[in-house]
Amino acid sequence: MNKQTFAIKGMHCASCVYINEKALKTIPGVIEAVVNLTNGKATLSSDAPIEENKIIDAVKSVGYQAMIENDGTLDEKIKIEKKRELKDLKIKVVVSLFLGALIVWGSFPGIMDFAPSLFKNFYFQFVLATIVQLWAGRDLYRAAISSLRHRIANMDTLVVIGTTVAFLYSIFVTFFPKFFMDLKIEAMPYFDVSTVILGLILLGRFLEAQAKAGTGEAIKKLIGLQAKTARVIRNNKEIDISIDEVVAGDLIRVRPGEKIPVDGIIIEGESAIDESMVTGESMPSSKYKGDTVIGATMNKSGSFVYKATKVGKDTLLAQIIKLVEEAQGSKAPIQRLADIISSYFVPIVIMLAIGTFVGWYLFGSNPVFINAMLRSIAVLIIACPCAMGLATPTAIMVGTGIGAQHGILIKDAESLETAHKVNTIIFDKTGTLTKGKPEVTDIILINKNLIPKFFIGKQKTEKNLVSALLITTASIEKLSEHPLGEAIVKKAEEEKLVLSEVEGFKSLTGKGVTGNIKYQKSNIKVILGNKKLMENFDVSIHQSGHEKLEKEGKTVVFMAVKNLFLTTNHYSLVALLAIADTIKESAKEAILALNKIGIETVMITGDNEATATAIGKKLGIKTVLAEVIPQDKEREVKKFQKEGKVVAMVGDGINDAPALAVADVGIAMGSGTDVAIEAAGITLVNKNLISVVSTIKLSKQTMKTIKLNLFWAFAYNVILIPVAMMGLISPILASGAMAFSSISVITNSLLLKRAKI
Amino acid sequence: MDKIIVLFFGIVSIIFTYWFFFMKKINTVQAEGTVNILVDGGYKPDQIVIPFGKTTKLVFERKDSNTCLEEVVLSDFKIRKFLVLNEKTEIEINPTKKGEFDFSCGMGMFHGKLIVK
Numbered sequence: 001m002n003k004q005t006f007a008i009k010g011m012h013c014a015s016c017v018y019i020n021e022k023a024l025k026t027i028p029g030v031i032e033a034v035v036n037l038t039n040g041k042a043t044l045s046s047d048a049p050i051e052e053n054k055i056i057d058a059v060k061s062v063g064y065q066a067m068i069e070n071d072g073t074l075d076e077k078i079k080i081e082k083k084r085e086l087k088d089l090k091i092k093v094v095v096s097l098f099l100g101a102l103i104v105w106g107s108f109p110g111i112m113d114f115a116p117s118l119f120k121n122f123y124f125q126f127v128l129a130t131i132v133q134l135w136a137g138r139d140l141y142r143a144a145i146s147s148l149r150h151r152i153a154n155m156d157t158l159v160v161i162g163t164t165v166a167f168l169y170s171i172f173v174t175f176f177p178k179f180f181m182d183l184k185i186e187a188m189p190y191f192d193v194s195t196v197i198l199g200l201i202l203l204g205r206f207l208e209a210q211a212k213a214g215t216g217e218a219i220k221k222l223i224g225l226q227a228k229t230a231r232v233i234r235n236n237k238e239i240d241i242s243i244d245e246v247v248a249g250d251l252i253r254v255r256p257g258e259k260i261p262v263d264g265i266i267i268e269g270e271s272a273i274d275e276s277m278v279t280g281e282s283m284p285s286s287k288y289k290g291d292t293v294i295g296a297t298m299n300k301s302g303s304f305v306y307k308a309t310k311v312g313k314d315t316l317l318a319q320i321i322k323l324v325e326e327a328q329g330s331k332a333p334i335q336r337l338a339d340i341i342s343s344y345f346v347p348i349v350i351m352l353a354i355g356t357f358v359g360w361y362l363f364g365s366n367p368v369f370i371n372a373m374l375r376s377i378a379v380l381i382i383a384c385p386c387a388m389g390l391a392t393p394t395a396i397m398v399g400t401g402i403g404a405q406h407g408i409l410i411k412d413a414e415s416l417e418t419a420h421k422v423n424t425i426i427f428d429k430t431g432t433l434t435k436g437k438p439e440v441t442d443i444i445l446i447n448k449n450l451i452p453k454f455f456i457g458k459q460k461t462e463k464n465l466v467s468a469l470l471i472t473t474a475s476i477e478k479l480s481e482h483p484l485g486e487a488i489v490k491k492a493e494e495e496k497l498v499l500s501e502v503e504g505f506k507s508l509t510g511k512g513v514t515g516n517i518k519y520q521k522s523n524i525k526v527i528l529g530n531k532k533l534m535e536n537f538d539v540s541i542h543q544s545g546h547e548k549l550e551k552e553g554k555t556v557v558f559m560a561v562k563n564l565f566l567t568t569n570h571y572s573l574v575a576l577l578a579i580a581d582t583i584k585e586s587a588k589e590a591i592l593a594l595n596k597i598g599i600e601t602v603m604i605t606g607d608n609e610a611t612a613t614a615i616g617k618k619l620g621i622k623t624v625l626a627e628v629i630p631q632d633k634e635r636e637v638k639k640f641q642k643e644g645k646v647v648a649m650v651g652d653g654i655n656d657a658p659a660l661a662v663a664d665v666g667i668a669m670g671s672g673t674d675v676a677i678e679a680a681g682i683t684l685v686n687k688n689l690i691s692v693v694s695t696i697k698l699s700k701q702t703m704k705t706i707k708l709n710l711f712w713a714f715a716y717n718v719i720l721i722p723v724a725m726m727g728l729i730s731p732i733l734a735s736g737a738m739a740f741s742s743i744s745v746i747t748n749s750l751l752l753k754r755a756k757i
Numbered sequence: 758m759d760k761i762i763v764l765f766f767g768i769v770s771i772i773f774t775y776w777f778f779f780m781k782k783i784n785t786v787q788a789e790g791t792v793n794i795l796v797d798g799g800y801k802p803d804q805i806v807i808p809f810g811k812t813t814k815l816v817f818e819r820k821d822s823n824t825c826l827e828e829v830v831l832s833d834f835k836i837r838k839f840l841v842l843n844e845k846t847e848i849e850i851n852p853t854k855k856g857e858f859d860f861s862c863g864m865g866m867f868h869g870k871l872i873v874k
Contacts, residue, residue: 077841085824143823145866146798151781154825154866209824331836335845339865347778351771358767362760386825391862393830412835 002245005045008035008489009065017063023062027054042066049245059464060524075223082213089206090516092136098201099128103192122174122189128332129191133167137198146303154176155386159201161350162380162731169373185367188711193374197381197735204739208386211746215394218401219328222321225277225296231259233305234655254299262295269304273297273603278317278671279686282405319683323409327400328393332413335392338713348720349383350678356725364727374731378724382734383717387741391709394749399702406757407670407685408695417683419665419699421646425594425692426659428624428651430611432669433619433689434581436652438483440491441554442452442578446544450561461750467497469575473559475499476515476528480507484557487579490539508533510558512526525572527563534558546576553607553614554578584619590689591619599696601646604628604636604659627668630655637663651691667692694757701755709745716741763874778841788813796829796840797821799862800869809873812851819843828863831871 008020017035024033032045037301042059044050052068059066079085106112106119118124134141137160144160147153147454151507170189173180176189233251243261246252251267254260260273260727267754272284275297284300285291292647295304309656329658331339353376356442360372380544396413403410410416427433443466455468474492477485478499492499503523512529527537534541539560546556556576563572602623605612612626633651637659640647649656657679660666666680669687677683720737723729784791787802796811798817807813809853817829819864830837832851852858852873861868 077844078839081842085822111803139822143798143821146821149796150799150801150803151777152799156823156825205824280791323836326835329832329835331832333831335865339859342865343868344779346776350774354767354770354774358764360761361767385866386864389866392863393863413832433866687770689809 002046002049003247004046004050005041007041007067008059009067013396019062020059021425023056024059027058032193047417051243053588076507082209086206089209091721093203093206095504096132096136096195096202099132100192100195100199103128103195107189107192116193124192125189125191126171126174129167129170129195132195132198133163135200136655137163140201141199153348153350155384157346158196158349158380158383161353161375163194163197165378166197168730183369184368192375193377193731196732199730200739201381205743207739207743208746210585211743211750212390214750215397215746216328216405218398218570219321219324221401221582222317222324222404225317227261227296230308230400231255231258239365245311246308246311248308248311250311251305251494252307252308253303254293256299256301256577258299260293260295260297260306262307262308262317264293264295264308264310266293266304268306269302271304272300272304275686278320278407280405281686281688289546290468302563307693318683320404320409323411324404325398327410327412327416328397330412330414332392332396332417332708334703335413336390336418338388338710341714342388342740345383345385345388347719348610349380352721352725353377353379360727371727375724375727377731377733378727379721381731382724382729382738383612383714383718384738384741385717387713387716387745388710390742390745390749392706394746395702395705395709395752398749398752399698399705402753402755402757403695403698406691406698407688407692408682408698409670409685411681411683414444415665416699416702418646419615419648419682419695420663420703422599422648422685422696422699424600424602424640424645425648425650426602426640426663428602428633428649428656429603429607429615429623430581432650432654433499433587433603434583435617436581438487438555438579439583440487440577440580441580442549442576443716444545444576444578445469445547446573446575448561450515450572452522452524453560454522458732468496469496469559471497471500472517472526473528473557473577475502475517476505476513476526478502479505479515480513482507482513484555484579485513488557488577491627511536513680525561525571528557530558534560534573538571538619539571541573544573544576549578551610551614552578552580553611554580574641583615584687584689586689587686588619590693591621593690593693594696595620597693597696602640604633633659634662646695648690653682667695698755701757705749705752709748712748713741713745765872772837775823779845790814790866791816793818793845794869796818798823799867803869804872805869806850807850809852809855814839815848815850816848817848819846824860825864829862830865831858832865834859 007068020035020042022034024030024042026293029046029048029051030044031049056066102119103125106115106125112120130338140156140160144156147157170191173187173189182188222375227243230243231238231253232241232245232246233253246262254517266287266289270288272285272286273293274296276282278294278297296317308461356379357372357376360375361368364371367368398411399416430436445465448465451468452464455471456464460526472491474489479502501518503516503518511533514527517524517526527533541558549556556578558573559575560571560573563570594601601621603616603621604625606628607626610624612624618622628636637647637649646664648665648667649659650667651660652669653674654673657675660676660679661666666675667682670683672683682695724734758760768777782854783804784802785808786802791814792805793816797819797823808823817840818841819826822842834850836848838848855873858871859868
């Protein structure tokens with residue numbers, strides 16, 4: 001069954017619902033049409049997807065409007081608009097700079113001697129300058145005038161006032177030279193000033209528009225990752241359908257080399273999958289039946305069938321895109337100052353320009369009027385509020401984009417900014433530093449003679465003995481549901497061992513399990529559990545080496561069997577199995593890297609002191625907070641904050657959520673619970689802890705870029721505006737400097753792409 | 758004489774510039790459900806009172822080709838949206854906090870304010 005949902009505009013009453021439903025049901029192929037007044041949406045059910053224009057027409061026929069969302073068209077529209085804008089700008093830049101060059105040739109002392117006399121003619125210059133001013137500068141005028149109507153001044157206002165003054169003065173000089181000559185002012189127009197300034201400003205715009213497109217590339221790349229079609233199995237037939245038509249529950253076949261269309265769970269087959277595009281993890285991961293696969297990742301070797309669980313807006317990729325978009329829409333606190341300044345900036349520059357004119361007119365050298373005018377024009381032109389406005393957002397856009405490519409999802413600009421100040425990182429232990437699943441780490445054989453021999457081949461090698469032990473223990477533990485038992489069973493499964501039959505299984509709560517291993521006619525009584533169980537059966541564990549294992553933070557499971565060599569009902573210790581939650585491969589490396597850059601690392605856990613200290617030591621974490629109940633994690637974070645530390649909390653569980661929220665930066669592991677991800681400012685899609693280091697590095701690099709941008713933008717204005725007021729820079733040079741300043745800020749942000757994180 | 762005239766007009770122009778840009782009246786509207794905002798040399802209206810806890814649809818219609826205004830940013834709501842020229846772009850927000858929230862163009866040159874009551 002195919003479903004289509006879209007919004008209907010113009011509905012306000014229950015009868016509208018009825019009218020629309022009726023109209024939609026008349027479309028051939030529609031089985032059911034349901035219109036909801038509350039959310040203004042309609043859902044069509046049909047066997048095959050209904051064409052959009054049929055829906056639009058049907059709704060239109062009863063006087064309403066169907067709003068069929070199509071994100072592709074919006075992107076298309078933006079693309080078309082950008083392309084047109086760039087083309088338009090390019091023509092204007094070329095024409096105005098060319099005409100400007102002709103005027104300069106005809107008016108600049110030194111080179112004008114070689115110019116054709118036509119170029120020296122003021123009327124000819126007037127015609128060329130007018131074309132530039134009114135045609136190339138049209139958009140600037142429109143923008144400036146419409147802002148002035150709102151009593152707002154911006155970049156365009158400055159350029160327009162500056163060039164208009166030069167242009168009008170030149171017209172006046174051209175047509176009424178006598179007026180100026182009577183005032184003993186040389187009748188010299190400044191058409192070159194107005195034209196070249198406009199040309200250079202437009203060139204700056206052109207380059208800026210091109211460079212700016214590069215800052216938003218990450219999102220486009222992410223959207224481009226999406227597969228277009230899916231091979232769905234419906235009614236035992238494989239059909240290729242558009243990805244939009246895939247629904248949760250669909251069975252999808254993926255062949256080698258194909259992209260996985262949506263998120264789901266493998267139900268048949270196995271493969272190695274390259275997930276680097278979504279998680280940033282470079283090694284392909286092996287996936288088997290029951291494992292989850294992520295949409296937009298690449299299937300490498302095997303062929304498999306999986307069940308779609310998340311489609312459309314719910315897929316991981318869609319969520320990632322949404323998060324990155326949101327982060328790029330948020331504002332970094334550092335931007336606040338730039339925002340306040342830029343909202344007062346332009347009017348202040350206008351006032352400064354007026355002041356400059358008055359100052360030079362009153363105290364300047366002759367010809368006072370011209371000097372005063374050119375200097376105030378330079379002040380207007382050189383001021384560049386754009387550089388300030390672009391400094392932070394462009395760097396944030398690039399920074400969040402790079403993060404996403406490395407599997408670091410930053411929810412808001414504030415988290416990205418704060419991360420560079422972090423000097424203490426608190427790690428939750430279970431599931432974050434460790435895998436969160438207990439594993440058998442050591443097997444110590446105490447009495448090899450008592451290991452049930454029938455599971456061993458002819459060779460009594462150490463390996464075979466261990467296998468026999470695993471078969472025995474796993475066969476019994478298979479019947480228990482204890483996590484420690486699961487670890488043993490898992491170990492046996494990993495070694496591909498065939499388990500044996502068990503009789504008389506008994507679970508003794510808080511102690512362990514017992515049972516009889518049956519093999520042909522033999523029957524061996526096995527007990528498996530902790531010290532208490534051994535005590536109950538009078539098994540001596542003295543000098544078995546269990547203390548050493550326990551000191552390492554491991555849980556020891558003792559295995560004993562009824563000793564057939566003795567006539568009495570006596571059990572003897574056979575082996576020790578040490579079980580521990582194993583440390584993630586990336587944990588040690590990450591901690592080392594963090595310690596190296598001077599960040600204090602802290603581990604927080606509910607484990608007992610001994611276990612916690614042992615793990616902390618292994619990882620190189622000095623501060624270990626053991627026996628912390630989940631509710632107190634938040635308080636521990638606050639304690640560090642009270643000491644003046646900037647704290648990042650890394651966790652994955654529901655119980656970490658309050659601590660993640662209260663920390664200066666909350667970092668959730670992507671494999672963690674939704675609650676943790678919700679509470680955190682940053683999510684690491686891969687399970688690799690090195691990403692924590694990368695996050696800090698990314699934040700530092702981004703902040704470095706932002707600070708350099710802001711420094712450049714402020715220094716530029718603070719230094720060059722007074723320079724222009726003093727009359728040390730000509731208006732044409734001023735326009736060149738201004739165009740350069742915006743571009744340099746964007747280029748600097750784009751350089752962030754090369755940062756190694 | 759001419760210097761006195763220039764000085765006088767200079768001071769008057771500076772005062773006028775100050776008054777013109779910094780002492781303008783703010784155009785406030787009360788929104789219910791949907792509010793249309795004209796993007797042309799700024800935002801009109803530029804101060805909008807919207808209800809707390811309810812979804813309000815902001816319909817931006819961009820008439821200005823100035824690239825500065827091509828994006829609208831509602832940073833408190835984590836929204837940065839491209840406004841296609843001569844088209845209406847809808848943004849739905851559901852404020853969960855009361856207070857005043859700025860919105861601006863992509864470069865932070867043009868500003869507007871949402872007041873959640």
